Amino acid sequence: MIPTPDLSHLTADDYDCVYEPAEDTFLLLDALEADEQELKQLRPRITLEIGSGSGCVSAFIAKILGPSVLYLCTDINPHACRCTLSTGVQNKVALDPINVTFAAPLSLRLKRSVDVILFNPPYVPTIPDEASGAQDARGIAGAWAGGVDGMNVTDVFLERVEDLMSDRGRFYLVAIAENDVPGIQERMLRLHGLQSDIILSRRAGREHLFVLRFVRDLSRVCS
């Protein structure tokens, strides 16, 4: 059992502006724990978490993979970046947060270089303006407001993720039923050659949560 990261240094004030780990976060932790052996065998050099929030997920994978990995984290919310940094310190792992949308300034240097990519996105369906307003405000609403089908934010990253993944790289994405999980899977295979599995799902209150894991479609890599 890998212990859940220590977040006792974060306060109610922090959670006024930063996403507090919830069922979706814990589902992702469980999925990573189930993949522990495979992740270790991959011997990753670089992991990248988009939207690291409190830093809980990256601190957890850092506990799995140890100190021989660079743990890059991005978030649009500056307060989330500060929490990610302090969560690293609290858990004695080195997390490197960058305050930015998605992985924009990393894409030049990390082309086909990232071994593990993680994203628990703002996936709640809202009107589109609410999602774009939340993205601009860079605050707590950006943690959940997802626009049409809850996919306006996620879709932007899905366009770019393949370019970041190393040959053996894998990408873990949290989604809910309203996001149309089969549709995501079909699009990612057709448009980007990424094959996926639902590796975990759970009902939590009104949400039906999924963790998807994408890898390159090997039949295409070899052909």
Added chain:
Amino acid sequence: MVRLITHNLLACHVKGCNTNNFPLEFRDVQIELREAEFNPEFLKGFMPKIEWKALVDAARQLGDTSLPLEQPEMLDDDFLKNLHHVLLEIHVEEGIMTCPNCKHDYPVLNGIPNMLLAEHEIG
């Protein structure tokens, strides 16, 4: 903590700025040195990802001249210790990183690089 390992991966992403947009140049920096555990395996594994000249130049901008101008072929312990220090122990806490091409300034605040752009600057 902007460590030089992170700096070595960051490029300017202003719309239309896509040549000579790496590496970002430091100025007005405050640095802190924090010891990290020496991990030769990590360093050797990471070497192929490093843009060597960018790393050497950035280290020199921060006052560290311990790295050779050419990436050595023999990775002996002395070299790896210097590399370890430069990549992982020098933390830029405050300062500015400027794009060599479009001159956009990216501030570093409390050890976190602020790479956010205004809507009209996003590519």
